[in-house]
Amino acid sequence: MRPCGSAAVPAPWQLLDERRRGTRFFRLPVHSVLNSPATTGMDFWSVNPYVGCEFGCSYCYARFAHRYVVERGLGPRAMGDAQFDAAFERRIFVKAGAAEVLALTLKPAKLGGRAVVIGTATDPYQPAERTYRITRAVLERLAQHHGLHVGLITKSPLVVRDVDVLRRIAERSRLTIHISLIATDAVLVRRLEPRTPTPLVRLQALERLVAAGLFAGVLVAPVLPGITDDVPHLSALVHAARDAGARFVRADPLRLYPAIRRRFLPLVVEHFPQLVERYERGFDARGIVRAEYASALKARLARVRKRLGVSDGTERGGAQGHGGTGAREDDVFRRIDQGPDTQQLPLV
Numbered sequence: 188m189r190p191c192g193s194a195a196v197p198a199p200w201q202l203l204d205e206r207r208r209g210t211r212f213f214r215l216p217v218h219s220v221l222n223s224p225a226t227t228g229m230d231f232w233s234v235n236p237y238v239g240c241e242f243g244c245s246y247c248y249a250r251f252a253h254r255y256v257v258e259r260g261l262g263p264r265a266m267g268d269a270q271f272d273a274a275f276e277r278r279i280f281v282k283a284g285a286a287e288v289l290a291l292t293l294k295p296a297k298l299g300g301r302a303v304v305i306g307t308a309t310d311p312y313q314p315a316e317r318t319y320r321i322t323r324a325v326l327e328r329l330a331q332h333h334g335l336h337v338g339l340i341t342k343s344p345l346v347v348r349d350v351d352v353l354r355r356i357a358e359r360s361r362l363t364i365h366i367s368l369i370a371t372d373a374v375l376v377r378r379l380e381p382r383t384p385t386p387l388v389r390l391q392a393l394e395r396l397v398a399a400g401l402f403a404g405v406l407v408a409p410v411l412p413g414i415t416d417d418v419p420h421l422s423a424l425v426h427a428a429r430d431a432g433a434r435f436v437r438a439d440p441l442r443l444y445p446a447i448r449r450r451f452l453p454l455v456v457e458h459f460p461q462l463v464e465r466y467e468r469g470f471d472a473r474g475i476v477r478a479e480y481a482s483a484l485k486a487r488l489a490r491v492r493k494r495l496g497v498s499d500g501t502e503r504g505g506a507q508g509h510g511g512t513g514a515r516e517d518d519v520f521r522r523i524d525q526g527p528d529t530q531q532l533p534l535v
Contacts, residue, residue, distance in 0.1 A: 203281060204318070210241060212315060215280035220289050220325075224301060231302040231338065234289065236282050236321035241313045242342060243276030244380045245454050246409055249308035250275045250446040276382070279315050286324035295332055302363075303329065304338035310367075312343035326352045335360035340406060342367045342383050344392035350399045357401055363500070365406035365437070366393045370415045371423045378458060379411075390431040397432035404428065404435035404500055407488075411441050412469060412476065413462040416484055416532055421491045428497065435500025438488050440481055443474040483532045 200213035215238060222233040238252055293303075305311050311322040329337055330352050337360055339346070339353075346353075346364065356362045370376055371386045396403040405428040410416050415424075428436050443451070443466070455462055470476055492499060 200280065210277050210279065212279050212281055212319075214283045217282045217285060217288055219292055220282060220285045221292055221303070222307075227307075229307070231304050232298060233307040234285075234303060234305045234325060235308045236285050236305070236311050236325055237309045237313065237315060238280035238282070239275050239278055240309045241276055241279060241315060242310055242380060242383045244383065246379065246411065246441060246447055246451045247275070248442045248444055248447055250450070251444070252308045279313075281315065281319050282321055283319075285321050286328045289325055290328045290331075293328070293332070295335060298335070300336075302336040302338050304340065306340035310341055310343060311339070312341040312345040316343075316345060323349050323352065326356065330355040330359065333359045337362045338365065339363070340365040340367055342380075342389060344384055344388045347392050347395050350396070350401070353396075353401055354399060362402060364396055364401055364403035366390075366396075366403060366433075367406045367408055368424065368428075369407060369409065369411065370420055371427045372420070375415075379454065386427070390427055393428070393433060394431040397434065402434050404433040404437065404498075407436065407438035409441035410438050410484060410488075412480065412532065413465060414459060416440075416487070418487065418491065421488055422495070425488075425491050425495050425497055429495055433497060435498045436488075436492055437500055438484070440476045440484055443470045443476075445474065447474065480532055487532065 200215060203212040203214050205211045220234050220236075222235075224230055224232065227233060235252070240247065240249070305322065305325065311325075316322050326349060329335060335356075337356055339362070341364075346366075353362060353364070366389050368376075368386055368389050369379070371390075373385050373387070376383065376386055393403055393405065405424070407415075407421075407424060410421075415421070425436050441447075441451075452463070452466060455466055469480065489499070
């Protein structure tokens with residue numbers, strides 16, 4: 188297997204395909220595809236049909252998962268940091284046989300009532316899915332069960348291809364589809380996500396999902412401090428989501444883990460130099476944003492949703508439910524989101 192630039196992965200995986208622009212696809216044998224809450228620290232089970240993602244978003248927190256797979260196969264010093272960062276979007280591991288493994292290991296009673304979420308560490312509908320159809324095969328297996336709670340997260344309109352199987356799941360289980368979108372500004376999105384589908388086509392996909400009777404909405408993840416957290420950006424996004432029929436809009440702030448810091452902060456330096464100091468001081472040692480910022484962002488988004496009549500999705504009754512803010516969050520919002528400068532929420 189010939190190397191291809193600094194992001195080459197020499198072996199021991201079977202090479203399935205190689206694109207003209209250099210992206211390589213490797214077969215990754217798996218013995219388990221369900222990640223437990225105890226393993227991930229999240230309150231749900233997760234399934235990721237691929238490792239690595241062709242979309243290569245600059246802020247993606249999942250680069251560590253790719254590094255783990257490579258180091259497990261090649262050793263802890265297989266690559267330097269720069270090589271790992273580049274390999275995430277150029278070396279895609281395909282979990283061949285994932286659906287068959289899921290069929291053997293999925294025992295609904297052992298889920299403890301928790302959801303199974305597809306696409307927490309890689310986009311399940313990245314371009315590779317057109318060829319390998321791993322995500323569809325996983326959904327086909329889930330459609331055979333009753334009484335599950337299934338979540339799906341994607342930036343891709345390819346999800347519409349699987350409306351038939353998604354509807355079968357929704358008939359038997361509780362299904363929630365999150366269309367991930369950080370802003371409606373196509374130029375800004377392209378700057379931060381060089382290879383993702385445009386905001387317009389994602390919103391069109393959302394509209395088609397809702398028209399098919401599926402519970403789908405927008406996940407604003409991550410919200411980028413000083414870049415997409417102002418009222419105009421959030422309002423434009425919630426308004427567009429509402430017009431597309433979104434049943435909910437949810438959001439999470441940026442996580443600035445070390446692998447993200449190496450990739451994302453240079454973009455901040457280049458395009459938003461006035462924010463560099465705020466980013467350097469605004470996250471704790473783990474890369475988590477300060478609690479006061481998170482509370483203020485939650486309150487701001489809740490007010491935008493309430494004004495536009497969009498739910499946060501905690502109630503499945505429809506898109507017009509109002510997820511109001513609590514008294515404490517309202518107080519935080521009034522304290523730090525008032526006066527002439529209403530565009531930024533302070534990181535420090």
